[in-house]
Amino acid sequence: MDSALIPEGANRCSFPKFAVGIAIVGAVVLWGVYAMGLIWWKGLNQTNMNDYYGFALWIWADLAVIAVGGGAFFTGLLKYIFKVDELKNIINFAVIIGFICYSSALLILAIDIGQPLRGWFIFWHANVHSMLTEVAFCLSCYFAVLTIEFIPNILENRQANKVPFFHHLAHNMHGVMAVFAATGAFLSFFHQGSLGGVAGVMYGRPFAVREGLLIWPWTFFLFTWSAAAFGPCFTLLVTRITEAVTGKKLVKDNVVHLLSKISGWMIITYIIAKIIDTIYWATVTVPGLGFNISHFYSNNGFYGYWILVTEILVCGVIPGLILIMKSTRENPTLRLIAIVLGVIGVCLNRWVMVLQIMAIPVLSFDTWALYVPSWQEVATTVLPVAYGIILIAVTYRYLPVFPQEKELNRTKPVTE
Amino acid sequence: MKVDRRSFLGLGLGAVAGFSVSPVLLKLTDDSSIWTQNWPWTPVPVDGEVMYESSVCSLCPGSCGISIRKIDDRPVKIEGLTEYPINDGGACLHGISGLQYLYDPSRVKTPLKKNGDKFEEISWEEAVSLVSGKLADIRNAGTPEKLACITDKNTGSVSGLFKRLLKTFGSPNFYIMPSLESYLELTAASLHGKGTTIGFDLDNSDFILSFGAGIIEGWGSPVACFKANASRKERGATLCQIEPRLSNTAANADRWVPVKPGTEADLALGMCAVILKNNLFNAAAAAGFKGGFNKLTALLQNDYPLSKISEITGIKEADIEDIATQFAKAKMPVAVFGKGRGDGSQSLKELVAVHTLNCLVGNINKEGGAFVQPVKEYLEFPEETMDDIADKGFAQAKLSLYVHDLFDKVNASSQPVVEALLVYQSNPCYSLHDTKAVKQAFGKIPFVVSFSSFMDETAKEADIILPVHTFIERLEDIPSGAGLSKAVVGLSKPVVKPVFNTKHPGDILILIAKAMDGSVAQSFEWETFDECLETAAGDTWGDLSENGYVILSEGVPKIPHEIDISFLSKAPDSVQPTGDGDLLLIPIDNMRLPSAAQAASPFAVKTVSDEELKGKDTVVEINPKTAKGLKNYDRVTLTTPVGTAKVMIHLSEGIMPGLVGMAKGLGHSFDNKYVSNKGVNINELIGPVIESGSGLDAAFGIKAKISKA
Amino acid sequence: MNKENIKAHKFGMVIDLDKCTGCGSCMVSCMSENNVPFKEDESNKKDSITWMRVYKLTNGKSFPDTEIVYLPRPCQHCGGKGDHGHSPCVSVCPATATDYGYDTGIVSQIYTRCFGCRYCMGACPYHARYFNWWDPKWPEGMEKYLSPNVSPRMRGVVEKCSFCYHRYQAARDKAYYDGREDIEENEYQTACTTACPAGAIVFGDLNNPAHRVHEIVKPDPHPASNNPNVVGKSRNPNVFRLLERLGTNPKVYYLSEREWVRKAGDNYLEGEWDKIKNHHGSESHG
């Protein structure tokens, strides 16, 4: 039915099967869109946020997708700037995942603000002191860069590529991609960092505040570093899931091992920095403001030291160690465990840096504020996931995303 | 030119590109944001010329001067009036919310007549003729005494006109709702003779011994009390607060002495005994005591030994002795009474016992003490014309002494003892104990006329509602009372044209009277209420209308007073709470929730703590020791002999174990979603307990049980 | 801006917690002055707009040693670290919808510019900022009492105490009209101050030694010796600010003779309070 669009030599499921799959996920998208409509129409009262809890579930999701979307800029940086050539076999997919993550983040922001039609005031009336201004500028620019990085891949679709103009455009864009990758890496470095800065500059919130370098608190650097470290884990995870779903091997082991190894070393260095930061914060910064760190982890029904241990040890140190050691890294099961833990770890970090901050009382006479999201928040948070699945399914089906796919699946019969 | 697929695509892409670089998008983006800044459903207040008008607030007995800011004809803000002799700037939250009452959409907007379960709108002419016709029937049947009337107070021209209507009609059955002023007059009557009242010189006292009087809970004239309390800090005066719960007053006091509820009278008498025993009393003052000083002394020495008082009250002997001594030795001590706001149930024994402390230390009519003097009268109505029916009816005995008793009588009789009832500025169906019984009595009275601005619980029970102006819309003399050391009459003025089809209560009475014949019509010969007030105020009117107030008395009264202690010498019993629960439910007065005639405004409800109201549930206060495993916001069922309610729990270390504290002023049931159907009305859970010897409803609480819901 | 201008005002407040009765007049006066809306259920205090909120504090002791104090909390009009005008909220607002007035020390809020990202709310440790989760709605007819001096807000924006800025504007306009250079102390008083029946709130110019607020607070113009972020500490040992050591530099001060109340104003490590409680006022004062 749609065989003319499918990459030459690629084996894809039947169209009806594909359509059913898309329809199921599409239903989830519709649910999310319905919730989104409600929020735009009726306002943020559709959420369970309140004046204590001004940032909630989807802001966490926003930060989390940007963090895991960090695989795109970091892989791009390695491929185009540091010329790690093997990564060309996964860069397309990394870009697509990045595109999904960043478009999702922008969508969440559009839902999150109380006055979506005034969202552009952030550019028009920009306050240069605000980390969020930095985020907004870099995020939008980087999204443009990702789109540019994505376009050649789209133009490589079998039909599009028949148009000579598109063919040449795609070819030439590949040629100059290093420039965009460099720009992207720079922008991404800043907005990942400014997202970290968002928390770190809140000097009214002792749980969030960090000292730092010039105008940037340490969280600025930690966020960038963690995105670079854990982003590739997410790229690898999604690749692994795609392989499982399609029942095909799509990327060669050497590529996977290489990216895992890089990710592992990034995680280890990050987690060392994170541990130093935590110790300094807990023993110098926080006591200087009159708090024991136990204040942040007690007297409430949810946040305990477990979250700190899970984030740093279980989902930081352990995956880092697994990925830097050859034997464990090349064991598929252990590697999978490591990348899953890594993704959880970075998401947990973003949770802590958004939601735990809001929950902790600062005034000595205030109390913990815990919150449970409304279904509208859940639906709009699930929306990007469903949208991402659809986009991956569609691009996988119609675009030559994995250069090694044909080679790795040569033995199988071609149904065309 | 052939339009093929490719050129179509190209054209389309070109159009999109062109559109995106044109200013159209930018313009639309800008317009949409401007639209969000001018949403037509967000009101834009109209600007105009700023003006200030002075008036007097009559939402509570405080009688504060207020200043109303207007934009052209529109009042937009109420604030306290500086240099007004009662409050001198500053106002309470209810006064400041006054405009929410004025524009309250649940006001009664036009006269209403009950038809079955529903009210239907009628004209003023019809309303007046219905009421006057019905009253005439009662009068013509020769039973004028079967007309009864309830208002909020005894003083002022509007109450005066109601009284006049009843008298010339031929009925002695004029009642007022219990108020601090009524208790002050009652206490004064018992000790100093009828027609007197008591004021407290809190501004100058150096030792205030308060038996549960909520000095900053809305007791007396609230703003004046707040000021006196604040100045106490500067003067170095001591406040010793005696009550079972850490109220705001207790928290603000220098010393809080938790006492077992209902034993305050014993404590006061115990302190009297200490003062007598240690010879700390003012001999000159005691020498003038009438009614058995020796008998009282003997009684106190025998029946009130410290050990026994300590056991009854739960206060250490040393503390009782210490406080009594400090009080007696202070230069300008004053003991104040009237638990909470002072308008709830009170026991005369307690009031008199506390005031006896004042008498013993000789601080009556001394600076910083208690001022005893005749109730100030500034109005002089022309002599009523009385015909035979009026004379005969008016000479009959009153049905009862107090208003709660009136309803008991109505309920107890199978014949209508009251044929018609006029209710003004009061809400007995909400604010008397055992509201179910009160409503039942209303059901048995054939004809109830409510003079009300709001569709409150009592208005809902009426047959006819005659909507009256709010205090912002009408001219009225507002006499102060409420335990102030000075007497002031203020003038409340209409600062805005009536918002709805309402009338001045005085004008309504004149219309009704004129529609009847005989002595009634002849006694109401004014054209309007304004004319009536001006003539009745006589000499006072000039200053009143010019300055907005007249000070009737100020400073230490230089008049003799007598002290008659025969009431106490008879050793009256103390009131006991009814029921057999293991807990005691007590009401909590709180400045942010009015509990009497006026329900809270939306603003005031907004300020109510989530330790008192959560969603639609009343939150009751109990000590963690009493809680037995209950946690904050657990739901429980509270049962008393009178009623049952579902409430939530708040654990507080500020309440004596064994007690359940519940806010007064919640649980309204009329149609106003901002104010009503929030929590329970405590008066549905507490029943009256009549004090022997005084006839007062003196229930200070009721035994209760709590079970997990 | 004219940061260096000596004539610049620095409006501030001192609230006497020993006088405060918790009556709520200040809250209601503020609501009525500033067109603050209300809704059916206001018992969830985490979404109830109260520019002035009166907190209830207890000393944590059990019956009968319990004590209570009420603490009214308007926006603290923070001067930010070093009092340079980078208030926690102002410095984070991406759209400059909230700003620091260097001539007044007042932190403004521009409703028509705010796009509702709520970052400022996260940054404010005092919970002084409120979001309009709903469209403000007045019962039919009640919008007649709205004041034209303060624009009603729309859904989706943040609002907070403005120190009744419009009253300052009115006073300034009047002074200008009368040909005077400056306003008098009594000409600019906030709605909560004038309403307070207990006279617990004193408002005025912290830069003007003749103003009562200055007399009570005696602010130290120098940074605290142990924390250069903290400026304007009170030299009155009974006066404190909320979370002073964070360096937010509030212009709202509190006064209490009770030690536990002063201690509740900030967070202290074990033993820390005992070392500083007796010279809690400015170090440079000793």
Ligand SMILES: Nc1nc2c(c(=O)[nH]1)N[C@H]1C(S)=C(S)[C@@H](COP(=O)(O)OP(=O)(O)OC[C@H]3O[C@@H](n4cnc5c(=O)[nH]c(N)nc54)[C@H](O)[C@@H]3O)O[C@H]1N2
């Ligand atoms: N007291 C006070 N004064 C102020 C301000 C304030 O806040 N307070 N704000 C100032 C500011 S920022 C501004 S922008 C100005 C605004 O002041 P103005 O420009 O006077 O604005 P408006 O009063 O809104 O409207 C002007 C008139 O334009 C009419 N109008 C509407 N649409 C049209 C149209 O299409 N064509 C024509 N011919 N007329 C139309 C309206 O009916 C209205 O009579 O006010 C300034 N003056």
Ligand SMILES: Nc1nc2c(c(=O)[nH]1)N[C@H]1C(S)=C(S)[C@@H](COP(=O)(O)OP(=O)(O)OC[C@H]3O[C@@H](n4cnc5c(=O)[nH]c(N)nc54)[C@H](O)[C@@H]3O)O[C@H]1N2
């Ligand atoms: N409904 C409605 N909305 C409108 C308009 C309308 O006519 N109707 N008009 C639109 C127009 S034309 C405009 S210009 C905008 C104006 O909209 P806004 O700029 O929001 O105007 P205001 O509400 O008057 O003032 C904003 C805030 O600034 C504070 N402020 C004033 N002066 C100062 C100062 O010197 N320093 C500091 N720090 N704060 C200050 C005020 O107290 C207030 O909190 O509104 C637009 N929105």
Ligand code: SF4
């Ligand atoms: S205390 Fe009473 S009289 Fe005074 S403003 Fe409040 S309600 Fe009005």
Ligand code: SF4
């Ligand atoms: S008005 Fe005054 S006394 Fe009342 S709560 Fe506010 S500050 Fe305290």
Ligand code: SF4
């Ligand atoms: S109190 Fe909060 S809102 Fe006010 S200036 Fe300080 S940080 Fe900003």
Ligand code: SF4
């Ligand atoms: S919510 Fe409004 S004022 Fe607050 S930071 Fe965002 S744009 Fe600025």
Ligand code: SF4
């Ligand atoms: S200063 Fe004005 S805006 Fe601020 S709390 Fe007081 S009344 Fe409200």
